[in-house]
Amino acid sequence: MTLIKEVDYGTPAAKSEKSVTLTIDGVSVSVPEGTSIMRAAMEMGTEIPKLCATDSLQSFGSCRLCLVEIEGRNGTPASCTTPVAPGIVVKTQTPRLKALRKGVMELYISDHPLDCLTCAANGDCELQTQAGAVGLREVRYGYEGANHFDEVKDQSNPYFTYDPAKCIVCNRCVRACEEVQGTFALTIDGRGFESRVAAGQDEPFLESECVSCGACVQACPTATLTEKSVISIGLPEHSAVTTCAYCGVGCTFKAEMRGEELVRMVPYKDGKANHGHSCVKGRFAWGYATHRDRILKPMIRASVSEPWREVSWEEAIGYAASEFKRIQAAYGKRSIGGITSSRCTNEETYLVQKLIRGGFGNNNVDTCARVCHSPTGYGLKTAFGTSAGTQDFDSIDNMDVMLLIGVNPTDGHPVVASHMKKRLRGGAKLIVIDPRRIDLVRTPHVEADYHLALKPGSNVAVVTALAHVIVTEGLVNEAFVRERCDWSEFQDWAAFVSEPRNSPEEVEKISGVPAELIRGAARLYATGGNAAIFYGLGVTEHSQGSTTVLAIANLAMATGNLGRPGVGVNPLRGQNNVQGACDMGSFPHEFAGYRHVSDDATRDVYESLWGVELDNDPGLRIPNMLDAAVEGEFRGIYIQGEDILQSDPDTHHVAAGLAAMECVVVQDLFLNETANYAHVFLPGSTFLEKDGTFTNAERRIQRVRKVMSPKNGYGDWEITLLLAKAMGFNMDYAHPSEIMDEVARTTPSFAGVSYARLDELGSIQWPCNAAAPEGTPVMHIGHFAAGKGKFVITEYVATDERTGPRFPLLLTTGRILSQYNVGAQTRRTDNVAWHPEDRLEIHPHDAELRGINDGEWVKLHSRAGETTLRALITDRVAPSVVYTTFHHPVTQANVVTTEFSDWATNCPEFKVTAVQVSRSNGPSEWQESYNRQAEQSRRILTNVEAAE
Numbered sequence: 001m002t003l004i005k006e007v008d009y010g011t012p013a014a015k016s017e018k019s020v021t022l023t024i025d026g027v028s029v030s031v032p033e034g035t036s037i038m039r040a041a042m043e044m045g046t047e048i049p050k051l052c053a054t055d056s057l058q059s060f061g062s063c064r065l066c067l068v069e070i071e072g073r074n075g076t077p078a079s080c081t082t083p084v085a086p087g088i089v090v091k092t093q094t095p096r097l098k099a100l101r102k103g104v105m106e107l108y109i110s111d112h113p114l115d116c117l118t119c120a121a122n123g124d125c126e127l128q129t130q131a132g133a134v135g136l137r138e139v140r141y142g143y144e145g146a147n148h149f150d151e152v153k154d155q156s157n158p159y160f161t162y163d164p165a166k167c168i169v170c171n172r173c174v175r176a177c178e179e180v181q182g183t184f185a186l187t188i189d190g191r192g193f194e195s196r197v198a199a200g201q202d203e204p205f206l207e208s209e210c211v212s213c214g215a216c217v218q219a220c221p222t223a224t225l226t227e228k229s230v231i232s233i234g235l236p237e238h239s240a241v242t243t244c245a246y247c248g249v250g251c252t253f254k255a256e257m258r259g260e261e262l263v264r265m266v267p268y269k270d271g272k273a274n275h276g277h278s279c280v281k282g283r284f285a286w287g288y289a290t291h292r293d294r295i296l297k298p299m300i301r302a303s304v305s306e307p308w309r310e311v312s313w314e315e316a317i318g319y320a321a322s323e324f325k326r327i328q329a330a331y332g333k334r335s336i337g338g339i340t341s342s343r344c345t346n347e348e349t350y351l352v353q354k355l356i357r358g359g360f361g362n363n364n365v366d367t368c369a370r371v372c373h374s375p376t377g378y379g380l381k382t383a384f385g386t387s388a389g390t391q392d393f394d395s396i397d398n399m400d401v402m403l404l405i406g407v408n409p410t411d412g413h414p415v416v417a418s419h420m421k422k423r424l425r426g427g428a429k430l431i432v433i434d435p436r437r438i439d440l441v442r443t444p445h446v447e448a449d450y451h452l453a454l455k456p457g458s459n460v461a462v463v464t465a466l467a468h469v470i471v472t473e474g475l476v477n478e479a480f481v482r483e484r485c486d487w488s489e490f491q492d493w494a495a496f497v498s499e500p501r502n503s504p505e506e507v508e509k510i511s512g513v514p515a516e517l518i519r520g521a522a523r524l525y526a527t528g529g530n531a532a533i534f535y536g537l538g539v540t541e542h543s544q545g546s547t548t549v550l551a552i553a554n555l556a557m558a559t560g561n562l563g564r565p566g567v568g569v570n571p572l573r574g575q576n577n578v579q580g581a582c583d584m585g586s587f588p589h590e591f592a593g594y595r596h597v598s599d600d601a602t603r604d605v606y607e608s609l610w611g612v613e614l615d616n617d618p619g620l621r622i623p624n625m626l627d628a629a630v631e632g633e634f635r636g637i638y639i640q641g642e643d644i645l646q647s648d649p650d651t652h653h654v655a656a657g658l659a660a661m662e663c664v665v666v667q668d669l670f671l672n673e674t675a676n677y678a679h680v681f682l683p684g685s686t687f688l689e690k691d692g693t694f695t696n697a698e699r700r701i702q703r704v705r706k707v708m709s710p711k712n713g714y715g716d717w718e719i720t721l722l723l724a725k726a727m728g729f730n731m732d733y734a735h736p737s738e739i740m741d742e743v744a745r746t747t748p749s750f751a752g753v754s755y756a757r758l759d760e761l762g763s764i765q766w767p768c769n770a771a772a773p774e775g776t777p778v779m780h781i782g783h784f785a786a787g788k789g790k791f792v793i794t795e796y797v798a799t800d801e802r803t804g805p806r807f808p809l810l811l812t813t814g815r816i817l818s819q820y821n822v823g824a825q826t827r828r829t830d831n832v833a834w835h836p837e838d839r840l841e842i843h844p845h846d847a848e849l850r851g852i853n854d855g856e857w858v859k860l861h862s863r864a865g866e867t868t869l870r871a872l873i874t875d876r877v878a879p880s881v882v883y884t885t886f887h888h889p890v891t892q893a894n895v896v897t898t899e900f901s902d903w904a905t906n907c908p909e910f911k912v913t914a915v916q917v918s919r920s921n922g923p924s925e926w927q928e929s930y931n932r933q934a935e936q937s938r939r940i941l942t943n944v945e946a947a948e
């Protein structure tokens, strides 16, 4: 393997379709109009010396190294800021240019510490390279006099250092923070010789508004901004392109290695989802992969009160299989089941559902999408015929209006947020519907046109009120609806939304959103040009989650905002492979490709291929498995890469269900909370240790490439194969590519997908088949997958979870940028520097009423349970609403959430819980005891390690 080096063309590609021909160094070259001379030269293989230019940023023209001569023009213009023109004749190398460049370089070098041999960037420094390129052999000014050599390094950021002594003030970092990330955390302070890069108000990076995305580090041509991992390990020597294992954006990275040691993750410029950008998690938070808490040996125990016993793989797998067989013999074949993981690859997920359907002989398989985006699957399939988002992320460039509902991209989907911010700075309009003032409502150079701060639980009412305005004010795109949708269903729907009870004025009473804001937002969405809707768990995790998804689909159809770039309905998926897990048949009623288990033709395909008879009855969903366990009918479960005790609602009920089972098999990287109830623990592997694919929120299938051997001995897919074999259901694959080949052979929407095609195209958005051999970036062009688009009436039904004198506040939950879901990975990285604990956000008014000061411990209680955490007083939340994250197990936010769930899919109502908040003296007894136990097991594990 070699180190992948991407070409830097110096300036971004021009988008014009018009071509311009010019001559550079005697060679004729044609490039799109608007291309810089620097890029045109690079396109033909001539690299003009440069320092302040890089192709991820607009040109700036500050370093004066890239000068060229143009026949008939005076002076020596900078090639990075000078666009091509028809017929011009350019010279990139003349005696005059050489002298000028040397002079510039001499000035830079005279104030640069020449410690190249011990510098972390030695061999990867553009200053060093350009000094060589311009032929610098001496510095006439010497190295004496005023300089910056003694400037103090800022090491505050856990992942990178800032060494001002090495800064050449090229401004690339400042521009990267503005243009690529959109945070505007950096400035150039001072003038002339005193100029220096400053974070925030000239503070340490860690204390500034920097979100540690790494764009500035990536852009820096010198060692000024350098990854600490490069400083400690050295420069990488080989790399492979792989996909981030955190969120549903699906950023691709070059995993840069020395031997089997990961040196750094560098965002890949050719990544179709991220175009060379990243967030702090994918870029830096990979230390969990080698964390000492990782379990590397299988363990078993006869009962959960006994200590774990390390055993061989053979014994662990044999024990799990014999227990599952014993349970089935005693209680019937439907008495066991399994849960697939949205963190694992498509291939691994496919294998788990295959094991359950083919090996267990039932359909008791479910996935974490049950607790997040199952309403998306239901709602979008009902309305459009496909259970997935309609657009690619590049569609953002064509959007005129973005409507965000129940989604917080800057924290949950940061790279998409940066893309959105860029488009918003370019003039697109923004509507935010969220109980909380998310960052996008007001952030540097971006301000939402409307923020509808609705009461949690009133989504359906508000979206239906938007539709009321669109219908009653004549803003429907009738031509689109007549051509593309069921007209009679539309008429019924239009009559329903037009009813006075759905007017903004009536809905204001339910939602607390002023009617004029609803009216304004509806008009903007319907008339502002290309309008797109983005939504997240703030839509789905409600008792009416599916209804809101349907209401969103209605809105998009009524305004004709579907079937072309720049519009559409975009569910932002939480986990890296939640889309893929759903696609691969993880639901109890569907095979891969969303085909119902009762469909004889589909079952025939799998029965003949797998050589077994398949159950035609849908199996149990996760909550039903737990209910059945409590009732004694469900006795064994195989859980791959999920921590249901922490991520699912009503923790007490989950614990009771798990405790009632006779064999719980947990496969994970760490001894998670669910493992407290496990009898068999199978150590899992990280995304760095296996081959496979993930599918992101835009249906984009991307490769995951193995860059190191599994520390536990096996990739997760191999562990499932071992278990299947021990169960007597042989699944024979030599490589994950063969699993994908089987998916392609048996699933129409994946028919054209293979590893070879993925290598060739980089990524593929399904459907990919004979009709769309390169995949489908935008869906529903010309017609819906279902034929006619389906309008569904969306009656608002208030949740049964009501506030009252005992529980007067509404709790809603969400994520924070630096942490990820239940925190199993990010808590084991330096990301804890930003979010060491979950906090309860409470409005100053509610805090004052209760005598709560900022940072004090408070008790949060609901009718389901109680927990304690520290208060964060902020007006980001409206009065009567409180908010927390769920990243730390000691908080156990789900102890207080209720058993209510979406009527169609059982997705839990995480976003609405009636609570009371009161002062507290500190963590509750069980939290103290949890901390003690966690510390104890850490000590035991460390001792085991030390003993080895």
Ligand code: SF4
Pocket (backbone or CB within 6 Å): 173, 176, 177, 181, 183, 184, 185, 186, 199, 209, 210, 211, 212, 213, 214, 215, 216, 217
């Ligand atoms: S790491 Fe990202 S947010 Fe922080 S200063 Fe650099 S570009 Fe800006």
Ligand code: SF4
Pocket (backbone or CB within 6 Å): 166, 167, 168, 169, 170, 171, 172, 173, 174, 197, 219, 220, 221, 222, 224, 225
């Ligand atoms: S820190 Fe790096 S990118 Fe920023 S101005 Fe200095 S040398 Fe340029």
Ligand code: SF4
Pocket (backbone or CB within 6 Å): 244, 245, 246, 247, 248, 249, 250, 251, 274, 278, 279, 280, 281, 282, 283, 413, 414, 415, 416
């Ligand atoms: S935005 Fe998501 S996919 Fe991209 S680096 Fe961050 S966590 Fe990974």
Ligand code: FES
Pocket (backbone or CB within 6 Å): 049, 050, 051, 052, 053, 060, 061, 062, 063, 064, 065, 066, 067, 078, 079, 080, 081
């Ligand atoms: S690279 Fe053109 S002026 Fe710096």
